[in-house]
Amino acid sequence: MTTATRPDLTVGQKHNGSRTRISADEWNAPSEQRRQGPLSDPTRMARALGWFSIGLGLAEIAAPRRMARMIGVDDDNTHRNFLLAYGLREIAAGVAILAADRPTGAVWARVGGDVMDLAFLGQSLSSNPSGRSRAAAATAAVLGVTALDVLTGRRLAQGIDWRGERGTAPRPSGAVHVQESITVGRPPEEVYRFWRDFEHLPEFMEHLESVRVLDERRSHWRARAPAGSSVEWDAEIVDDRPNELVSWRSVSDADVPNMGTVRFVRAPGDRGTEIHVELRYDPPGGKAGALVAKLFGEEPGQQVKGDLRRLKQVLETGEVVHSDASVHRGMHPAQPSASGTERSHR
Amino acid sequence: MKANCWMGKKRLEVQDVPDPKILNARDAIVRITSTAICGSDLHLYNGFIPTMEKGDILGHEFMGEVVETGPAVKNLKVGDRVVVPFPIACGACSMCQRDLFSLCENSNPNAWIAEKLMGHSPAGLFGYSHMLGGYAGGQAEYARVPFADVGPLKISNGLSDDQVLFLSDILPTGYMGAEMCNIQPGDVIAVWGCGPVGQFAIASAKMLGAERIIGIDRFPYRLRMAAEKAGATETINYEQESVLERLLELTAGRGPDACIDAVGMEAHGHAAVYAYDRAKQALMLETDRPIALREAITACRSGGTVSVIGVYGGFIDKFPMGALMNKSLTIRTGQTHVQRYMRPLLERIERGEIDPSFVITHHMSLSEAPRGFDMFLHKRDNCEKVVLTA
Ligand SMILES: NC(=O)c1ccc[n+]([C@@H]2O[C@H](COP(=O)([O-])OP(=O)(O)OC[C@H]3O[C@@H](n4cnc5c(N)ncnc54)[C@H](O)[C@@H]3O)[C@@H](O)[C@H]2O)c1
Ligand SMILES: [Zn+2]
Ligand SMILES: [Zn+2]
Numbered sequence: 191m192t193t194a195t196r197p198d199l200t201v202g203q204k205h206n207g208s209r210t211r212i213s214a215d216e217w218n219a220p221s222e223q224r225r226q227g228p229l230s231d232p233t234r235m236a237r238a239l240g241w242f243s244i245g246l247g248l249a250e251i252a253a254p255r256r257m258a259r260m261i262g263v264d265d266d267n268t269h270r271n272f273l274l275a276y277g278l279r280e281i282a283a284g285v286a287i288l289a290a291d292r293p294t295g296a297v298w299a300r301v302g303g304d305v306m307d308l309a310f311l312g313q314s315l316s317s318n319p320s321g322r323s324r325a326a327a328a329t330a331a332v333l334g335v336t337a338l339d340v341l342t343g344r345r346l347a348q349g350i351d352w353r354g355e356r357g358t359a360p361r362p363s364g365a366v367h368v369q370e371s372i373t374v375g376r377p378p379e380e381v382y383r384f385w386r387d388f389e390h391l392p393e394f395m396e397h398l399e400s401v402r403v404l405d406e407r408r409s410h411w412r413a414r415a416p417a418g419s420s421v422e423w424d425a426e427i428v429d430d431r432p433n434e435l436v437s438w439r440s441v442s443d444a445d446v447p448n449m450g451t452v453r454f455v456r457a458p459g460d461r462g463t464e465i466h467v468e469l470r471y472d473p474p475g476g477k478a479g480a481l482v483a484k485l486f487g488e489e490p491g492q493q494v495k496g497d498l499r500r501l502k503q504v505l506e507t508g509e510v511v512h513s514d515a516s517v518h519r520g521m522h523p524a525q526p527s528a529s530g531t532e533r534s535h536r
Numbered sequence: 537m538k539a540n541c542w543m544g545k546k547r548l549e550v551q552d553v554p555d556p557k558i559l560n561a562r563d564a565i566v567r568i569t570s571t572a573i574c575g576s577d578l579h580l581y582n583g584f585i586p587t588m589e590k591g592d593i594l595g596h597e598f599m600g601e602v603v604e605t606g607p608a609v610k611n612l613k614v615g616d617r618v619v620v621p622f623p624i625a626c627g628a629c630s631m632c633q634r635d636l637f638s639l640c641e642n643s644n645p646n647a648w649i650a651e652k653l654m655g656h657s658p659a660g661l662f663g664y665s666h667m668l669g670g671y672a673g674g675q676a677e678y679a680r681v682p683f684a685d686v687g688p689l690k691i692s693n694g695l696s697d698d699q700v701l702f703l704s705d706i707l708p709t710g711y712m713g714a715e716m717c718n719i720q721p722g723d724v725i726a727v728w729g730c731g732p733v734g735q736f737a738i739a740s741a742k743m744l745g746a747e748r749i750i751g752i753d754r755f756p757y758r759l760r761m762a763a764e765k766a767g768a769t770e771t772i773n774y775e776q777e778s779v780l781e782r783l784l785e786l787t788a789g790r791g792p793d794a795c796i797d798a799v800g801m802e803a804h805g806h807a808a809v810y811a812y813d814r815a816k817q818a819l820m821l822e823t824d825r826p827i828a829l830r831e832a833i834t835a836c837r838s839g840g841t842v843s844v845i846g847v848y849g850g851f852i853d854k855f856p857m858g859a860l861m862n863k864s865l866t867i868r869t870g871q872t873h874v875q876r877y878m879r880p881l882l883e884r885i886e887r888g889e890i891d892p893s894f895v896i897t898h899h900m901s902l903s904e905a906p907r908g909f910d911m912f913l914h915k916r917d918n919c920e921k922v923v924l925t926a
Contacts, residue, residue: 373630375628375629375630375633461630462630492648495648496648499647499648502629502641502642503626503642506626506628506629506641506642507562507626507628507629507642507683508561508562508608509560509561511560511626511642511643511645511660511682512559512560512645512682513644513645513646513660513669513670513671513682514556514559514593514670514671514672514680515589515645515646515666515669515670515671516645516646516669516670517559522589522670523541523589523590523591523592523593524589524591524592524593524663524666524669524670524671524672524673525539525541525553525554525591525592525593525672526553526554526555526556526557526672526680527554527557528554
């Protein structure tokens with residue numbers, strides 16, 4: 191991937207091979223676009239709006255009378271007080287925009303402020319005929335700024351990395367670390383027993399094809415990969431505390447070195463069991479690396495969360511729950527499929 | 537089979553699609569005899585609910601005959617006549633155990649999408665977007681009903697489809713709307729929206745002992761139905777008089793003890809406010825137009841309750857939080873926990889306390905669904921509720 195030219199937009203640290211949280215927009219944008227001026231850069235534009243806010247706010251507070259005449263509203267006490275309030279609001283919005291790491295919310299606040307301005311100016315438009323043309327000019331100016339605000343707010347909102355999943359921390363070393371949890375309405379003894387029989391895991395782990403238990407400590411894992419291929423490895427249990435915890439790791443020659451721990455904690459007040467999963471794997475380079483990236487997708491956290499959700503379905507309702515659209519791969523209308531279950535979780 | 541498919545904003549087609557199959561052991565397949573068009577379907581029709589896909593089968597208010605059951609379904613047999621509740625619920629998770637069926641934790645296979653938008657996901661619903669499960673809906677000849685051992689209500693008493701069909705959604709919804717008001721002797725209840733949901737909220741407030749019930753809408757035929765059939769003691773046409781002033785007058789300054797919003801995210805309103813919300817919605821600055829909700833909060837008496845059964849999808853603007861907070865109001869809301877209300881309401885129907893068929897103004901065949909939607913949306917031909925039959 192090309193390197194980002196705007197460090198202020200990247201949340202995660204960018205290192206070779208590690209995961210970062212750059213918006214899809216940014217990945218897809220041609221590199222020239224990423225180097226353009228302030229108007230094409232939502233963050234810089236937001237900052238400019240921030241300074242505009244502060245400037246306007248200071249003017250409204252310092253010289254409400256002149257400001258009122260300038261924009262053509264009545265110079266009476268009510269209007270002056272309004273302008274003072276607006277001034278404070280503008281400054282607050284400006285400060286929020288400039289201070290925020292990612293100023294989306296603050297920009298929306300500005301949009302709200304603009305609408306207040308418009309309403310206020312609209313009122314003076316109808317009540318003071320002599321000031322009308324000046325008020326109209328001011329309205330037009332605010333409308334222009336509103337348009338900028340809207341544009342910036344929307345760009346920033348689009349840039350939010352909705353896919354930046356909770357629980358996945360980027361690791362400078364390239365190792366991926368995933369932490370997810372769920373609460374299941376069954377006692378820890380039952381949940382532990384179910385999980386400890388590793389051959390159950392493919393029932394709810396989407397990409398796992400099979401787990402064969404070799405002996406007390408060792409098992410053989412096989413995961414589906416794209417284009418009919420698969421990844422296999424041997425794993426050994428490194429810690430096993432009944433009803434509490436299971437820890438495992440791949441043995442030395444695995445294509446994809448990985449380790450994991452699942453903890454079972456009795457949830458308070460009869461709520462069943464909290465399942466806490468922690469996984470770590472080292473995506474290798476080359477072909478195997480690409481396979482693994484596909485396997486766990488852009489968001490390993492999301493994948494693990496989905497697996498835990500399916501485990502909850504199995505333990506609470508007896509099986510993985512399907513909807514008409516979920517039995518197909520990819521986006522598909524919510525209609526019954528002609529061939530029954532196209533996607534099997536087994 | 538034939539099914540009513542969403543093909544894009546304001547575009548529906550009745551198409552030939554594959555018949556449903558049993559996918560889970562607790563499924564049943566139902567041959568649909570009656571299915572209705574709901575105000576909630578209009579939000580899909582108008583394109584306000586995200587994650588719809590071209591070809592999605594609509595419909596969540598349906599009943600019919602069981603034609604097949606999965607191996608784990610023991611309470612139903614082929615030939616049983618059932619009404620199907622619109623939220624899909626497992627009966628076993630922590631929400632179902634608390635009777636909060638529309639919040640089932642196991643029935644939405646696409647829960648992660650809803651979680652991104654709302655923090656947690658509600659239950660999967662029939663025919664209501666991929667974010668809420670991607671389940672085929674019931675405006676079709678057949679439907680697959682998951683958790684058939686939990687949801688469907690057996691009807692074995694000779695009541696007609698028209699009398700029991702609305703147990704699937706809008707009768708429980710109106711009832712829950714009134715129940716959430718915690719009605720006390722002497723209470724005055726105001727109901728925004730006299731669509732089918734509002735009518736049942738009014739009728740339920742009456743069953744629950746409200747002193748007076750005020751129906752608010754702009755269509756005279758709907759206000760007439762509220763007064764003549766549902767049991768409203770007064771009605772307000774918001775296009776002809778100020779709702780806030782009239783409510784103060786009717787309650788001698790107290791304001792209604794509880795206010796029910798049976799309008800939801802596509803409210804209509806006076807020119808300026810309506811234009812403001814329309815514009816913001818169009819620019820995606822807000823997703824919902826909360827005109828009725830704002831008014832309900834302002835109108836409600838101090839310490840009163842605002843019960844929101846109109847559907848909202850995302851974000852709203854200019855929410856009168858100050859009024860809500862300073863007047864110590866209680867807000868109660870939710871997709872209806874239909875499974876909780878079906879049996880008691882069936883008993884009320886059997887006892888003759890309510891005959892829900894009074895809201896039906898049009899019967900059509902399934903293949904006329906697109907015409908039914910258009911008519912219901914534009915409130916043409918005094919349309920209140922459309923029932924499609926096989
Ligand atoms: N909570 C639930 O589980 C649930 C279930 C079913 C329906 N709903 C929702 O209930 C709402 C109503 O459904 P319906 O089938 O009755 O739809 P509908 O479209 O027939 O009724 C809405 C009514 O509200 C009126 N209205 C619009 N703006 C208004 C305003 N500002 N003040 C007063 N009235 C106004 C309209 O004129 C119309 O008569 C919808 O939002 C629907 O999605 C919720
Ligand atoms: Zn409905
Ligand atoms: Zn459930």
